[in-house]
Amino acid sequence: MVALISRLILLAQLLITAGITLVLIHFAQFRILPAATISIAILIAVRMLITANNFRLACRFRSETPQQFRISLLQACRLYLEEFCSTMITSSWTMPFRALRIYIATQPKGIPVLLIHGYGCNSGYWRSMSRALREAGITHHAVNLEPVFGDIDDFVPEVREAIETLCRKSGHQRIILLCHSMGGLVARAYLCAHGTSNIAKVITLGTPHHGTALAEFGAGLNSEQMRWISHTQDQHSKLREGALAMVDIAESCPAGCNGMPGHWLKQLAKREDPAHYKLFTSIYSHQDNIIAPQTSSHLPGAYNIELHGIGHVALGLNSRVLQIVIDEILATNQQD
Structure with a gap:
């Protein structure tokens, strides 16, 4: 469906x-x-202009950037151009025409990987990542989540089926989940439903673990489920209801952020076993133009890798990120 929509x-x-x-x-x-x-x-x-507007909106709800991750004007220009080019490549070429099929390496290295795309995308988003995985000799498969604007929990059966297929064809009982954006939330929902028996690691790229304020501008139930509610938005909502009150958000708010996760994200956290977070490696950029606040991608209890100068879409195409992901996959194999 996403391929058809992208072509249209x-x-x-x-x-x-x-x-x-x-x-x-x-x-x-x-x-x-x-x-x-x-x-x-x-x-x-x-x-x-569309790409620039995403950066503008993200800036409104941005988290404080640590000194070591701040960028110069020249780096900001490179960030913008890379994100724009990444968006053009994925939306105009790989998603419409280059959906992925399962790849079984002839001389496999590392643990097989299942790729889970984000909101409004399909498996074609992973074309650059797939090329890097092939060159590294890593078996991988990708799922296409449908319907496009559906409930995140309803994507779990598709992920379960893809995991079973990858395990059966690769001969491995455990795999790695590599997820971009919303895909990381789908992975968390999967672990809630099916546990960790088939999962060796979960790697997330720019996942809104605590939500993103830009989800308010999206369509569909899954967009609503990813919402981050800023203090200002929350106060305005309560004023409209005639019941402005103090809200204790200390436990649900990432450090340095002014707001809280939406209802679905809170319920997801309540359903989870906190021990699952030890399986996660969360990779994110302090200049993400879709996830805002950017530290929403910081997952407590996980291994968090903070980057700078990389946009949201570019996280799946950037050479530095590709190398980090390959290293994480191969390191997991060594640990096992």
């Missing part, structure tokens, strides 16, 4: 670009090449 969006963009080109040719007397160039430039500018 891509087709709409091409039609709009063609329409602008025709208008420029017939009404402004442009030649074909200049008209097409201007039309494509307009399309790219709009896409760049």
Whole structure:
């Protein structure tokens, strides 16, 4: 479904670009090449503005950035350009046309990996990661979560089926879950339902473990389940209800953040065995443009790897992150 939606969006963009080109040719007397160039430039500018707006929104709810993870203006420009390019590649090429199939390495290294994508994506998001896993000789499989805007808990059976398939075809009883964004919450919901007997490790990339304020701008039940409620939003809601009151959020609020996780995330935490967190490696960026506050990705009890200068979509494509993930996978094999 995501592949189809992505293709339709891509087709709409091409039609709009063609329409602008025709208008420029017939009404402004442009030649074909200049008209097409201007039309494509307009399309790219709009896409760049969408990416910039994500950074703007994330900035509104950002957590305090530790001194060692702050970036210069030049690094900020690189961050933006990498995120924009990553978004263009995934939304316009890999998700529409490059869905993944199971890969069984001929000379396997490490534990097999199941890739779980995030909100609004499909297995095509993992194309760059899959290439790195293949080069490292790591067997892997990817799941496509459907329906796109469904309940996170309802994705668990799909993950269970994919785990059973990977275990059966690889000959391993335990695997690693590698998750981007919402995928990490799906993994946590899976562990609640089925335990850890088949799971050696869970690696999350930019997962909103405590929620993200930008989920308020998303669609679907899963977006609502990922919400982070800032103090200001919470106060406004209570004022509308005519019952403004003090709320104790000390246990649910990540350090340095001004708010709390939404209802579903609180209920998820109550259902979990805290011992599960020892299986987690949470990798996140202090400049994430979708997860805000950024320290929402910090999972207490897990091994947290803090990065800087990397955007949300780019976490699955960035060479530095790819190497960290490969190292984590191979280290897990050595530990076992």
